Amino acid sequence: MGTLILLTAEAAHEGGFGLNFNILETNIINLAIVIGVLVYFGRNILGKILADRRSQIEQAIQEAEGRVKEAAAALAEQQRKLAQAQTEAQRIKANAEASQTAIGSTR
Template structure:
């Protein structure tokens, strides 16, 4: 009867275990039930161990990165402090150089002023001496012009002798 229903395209139930492969399916299911947990369990256990190793590695790298970050932050703070110290030292050095330069400029200006005053004094002395010589020369010329008419030959001879004696003593 089952074949009759099956041949007419209807729905039927085949209860023959050899035709339906129920025994084969039962054997496969039992084998899977027996061996699959060990096989899949091993795969899953290896996968679990790999994931745990990756997690531990990630945690270790995170700890290293955190330590490196803390060290880098300390280094950055130290570098900033060093830069601030260098900047302060540079400013102090620049101030010292500026003060020294100003002092040297003032000293140089004083030296130049003293030199100018010395040059001015020397020039004034030279001009004064030149004026005194010119005045003396003009006085001598005037005296030579006027004296011959005022002195007699004897007085003139005494004056010449006296002048010669004064030139010899000087």
């Protein structure tokens, strides 16, 4: 722990951090190999995962579009029933007014 503090103090005293250009010490070769292997094998795995996810999303969109069509059909049916009910209510109201007029005129 004392050595770490000493090294940190020396680095701060000498002007901060520097770059290490020694390839063997910095493990650039090892990192390049690991990254290359990840890219080579990960590309296929990631491609499959993304293709599966895309098909799931497309299926969900199609299901949602189907539900929208069903909801629109149900809405149209209910609007048709509402119009019929309003027409029936107007007919009943007209009959009631006619009956009231008929009863009122007979008295």
